[in-house]
Each structure stands twice: as structure tokens, then as C-alpha cells.
Amino acid sequence: MLPEERKRALVLSGGGGRGAYHVGVLRFLEEHEWFPDIVVGTSIGAVNGAALASGHNSRSLWALWRRLRTRDVQKANLNPLSGSFLLDTSPLRETLLEKGWIDFARINSEETAVHLRITATEVYTGRLYVFGNSADIYPSRLHPEPITVDHILSSCSIPIVYPATHLNQSLYWDGATVANTPLGAAIDAGAEEIVVIIMTPWEERGWTTAPQNLLTAAATTLEWALLASFQADMKLFRHINALVRMQVENARLRAANAVLQAQLRGETPQLPDEDGNGIPDILEKSYHELADPIIVSPQKPIGIDRIIRYTEKGHESLYQLGYEDAKRAWRRAGRRVEGE
Numbered sequence: 001m002l003p004e005e006r007k008r009a010l011v012l013s014g015g016g017g018r019g020a021y022h023v024g025v026l027r028f029l030e031e032h033e034w035f036p037d038i039v040v041g042t043s044i045g046a047v048n049g050a051a052l053a054s055g056h057n058s059r060s061l062w063a064l065w066r067r068l069r070t071r072d073v074q075k076a077n078l079n080p081l082s083g084s085f086l087l088d089t090s091p092l093r094e095t096l097l098e099k100g101w102i103d104f105a106r107i108n109s110e111e112t113a114v115h116l117r118i119t120a121t122e123v124y125t126g127r128l129y130v131f132g133n134s135a136d137i138y139p140s141r142l143h144p145e146p147i148t149v150d151h152i153l154s155s156c157s158i159p160i161v162y163p164a165t166h167l168n169q170s171l172y173w174d175g176a177t178v179a180n181t182p183l184g185a186a187i188d189a190g191a192e193e194i195v196v197i198i199m200t201p202w203e204e205r206g207w208t209t210a211p212q213n214l215l216t217a218a219a220t221t222l223e224w225a226l227l228a229s230f231q232a233d234m235k236l237f238r239h240i241n242a243l244v245r246m247q248v249e250n251a252r253l254r255a256a257n258a259v260l261q262a263q264l265r266g267e268t269p270q271l272p273d274e275d276g277n278g279i280p281d282i283l284e285k286s287y288h289e290l291a292d293p294i295i296v297s298p299q300k301p302i303g304i305d306r307i308i309r310y311t312e313k314g315h316e317s318l319y320q321l322g323y324e325d326a327k328r329a330w331r332r333a334g335r336r337v338e339g340e
Contacts, residue, residue: 014043024322119175
């Protein structure tokens with residue numbers, strides 16, 4: 001059933017064949033009884049997010065990933081000179097529709113497992129679009145509409161590599177083109193507790209070295225591009241929290257002033273404060289500071305070739321890496337890791 005509560009949000013970044021990493025993180029979260037009410041997915045995150053909205057969990061999703069091969073996602077464009085892409089994604093369309101990944105009827109009904117958000121970039125304007133199977137809590141630019149396979153393919157349409165996807169009488173590319181890990185979509189949907197899975201190193205450890213060839217130069221450029229929008233989102237997130245703290249302090253001062261004036265008039269203050277934090281309950285409801293997201297990311301770059309390669313061995317290593325990185329992020333956030 002569509003969750004009535006919208007407290008927990010999971011943000012799944014793009015990364016193509018790296019998507020098995022998401023599943024390893026999901027396994028850890030489920031073992032620690034953390035289940036999302038909201039899922040925001042970009043690119044392969046849109047695929048995994050739609051699978052979760054269809055009712056899959058880490059176990060059933062991992063069963064699908066273990067069978068997923070490159071031929072199930074793409075094939076060579078036999079006439080590349082006539083188009084603007086290298087690989088044809090018609091196999092992915094067939095996989096999503098016919099191999100048990102997604103139940104679109106469920107996603108677009110009250111039986112959906114989560115509030116789903118999928119991002120894609122409109123080719124003509126470069127604008128990020130957020131599509132959802134439910135309305136947002138806060139004013140936003142969300143497009144609530146029935147989610148289709150074209151929404152997911154739009155989010156997965158990596159420029160140059162894959163063809164743009166026709167959707168709603170327009171053309172769309174991968175959501176990661178402008179926002180690989182959009183925090184804003186989770187917040188607009190009503191999230192208070194957010195876990196972000198980003199498949200690029202996030203911690204500042206100097207993980208890059210000077211590129212030695214064209215491939216490593218391209219890989220480094222891609223990694224920084226994928227990080228850029230999330231860094232901007234985090235900066236905005238922290239500015240908003242700072243503004244909220246200022247508003248809370250202002251509310252506290254206003255309340256203290258109101259109490260003082262009532263006392264000077266010989267009246268009893270009529271501003272209930274059940275938690276005793278100095279902010280009247282009626283004012284406190286207007287301000288809400290969000291905790292920093294728990295960010296799960298690898299410590300070293302995942303090979304750029306993993307974006308377009310889907311192999312059992314590769315999936316297994318990424319699945320295990322995601323699980324271990326989730327454990328490390330959980331511990332870093334001050335959460336208890338079961339068994340330790």
C-alpha cells in the first residue's frame with residue numbers, strides 16, 4: 001500500500017551497470033529495519049526505484065540483477081552515422097516489460113510500495129523534470145502522472161551512448177545529465193530522514209590522480225560531473241537548515257517577548273510549550289530542520305567500463321561493495337551496526 005507516512009527517503013543515483021551496488025546497500029538497510037517511504041531514482045536508480053515501487057525487496061531485486069547481462073540492456077546501433085547514439089536500448093525496454101522487473105499497474109495504484117520519483121532531462125531546454133506516482137507535500141515542479149516504461153528509459157538515456165527517449169511529445173535524456181542525485185525531489189515529497197546512494201567517492205580523500213590516458217581522463221571528468229550537482233544540492237540543503245535555525249531562534253525570542261509582555265500586564269502566558277524547549281508549540285510546527293543525509297558511497301572510483309557492462313562477476317563485486325559501504329556509512333552516522 002502507498003505509505004501514509006513520508007518520513008524516510010532513499011535517493012538512488014545513476015551509474016548504469018553499477019546499479020548492483022544499490023542492491024547491496026538495500027540489503028544492509030533492510031537488515032537494519034530501514035525501509036523507504038519515498039524513492040527518488042535517476043538513470044539506473046530509476047530502474048531500481050521502479051522495481052521497489054513494484055514490490056521488490058533486496059532479495060528479489062538481487063535475483064534479477066544476477067541474471068542481467070549486457071545483451072539484456074543494449075545492442076550495437078547498426079547505423080550510427082544516421083543517429084546521435086552508439087548503443088540501442090530496445091533490449092532494456094523488453095527486459096523491463098517482460099522479465100519481471102516492474103509492475104506498472106501496481107506503481108500507478110494505491111497498492112504501490114513507495115512514493116516514486118523519477119528524473120529526466122528535457123533535450124530542448126536542458127531542464128530537469130521530476131515525474132511521480134503521487135503528489136508532493138510541498139510546492140514543487142513535480143509532474144504527477146502515471147509512470148510508464150518511457151519515463152524510465154528517459155531517465156536512462158545517457159547522451160551519445162544511448163538514444164534520447166520520446167515522452168509527452170518531447171525528447172528526454174538521462175536525469176544524471178544535470179542532476180545525478182537530486183536531494184530536492186526527496187525533500188519536496190516530504191522526507192525527513194534521507195539515505196543517499198551515490199556511486200562516486202564522496203569523502204574528500206584525494207582519490208583521483210593525474211589522468212594517464214584518454215580513458216582515465218574521461219573517467220575522472222565523468223566522476224566529477226556526477227558529483228557536481230549533488231555537491232550543489234548539499235550546499236543548498238545546509239543553507240536552508242541554517243535559515244531554519246535562524247527562524248527557530250527568532251521564534252524563541254518572539255515567544256520570550258510575548259511571555260514578558262504578558263507578565264508585565266499581570267497576565268498568565270498562554271503559549272503552551274509541552275517539550276520545554278522555549279519555543280511555543282504553535283510556532284514550533286512552522287519550522288523543521290532536517291538531519292544531514294546518510295551518504296553511502298565507495299572510497300575508490302568504480303571503473304568507468306562498469307557503466308555499460310553487465311556481468312555476473314561485476315554485479316557480485318558491486319553488490320558486496322555496496323553492502324560494506326553501507327555498513328561504514330551507517331557507523332559513521334552514529335547508528336548501531338547489528339552484530340558489532
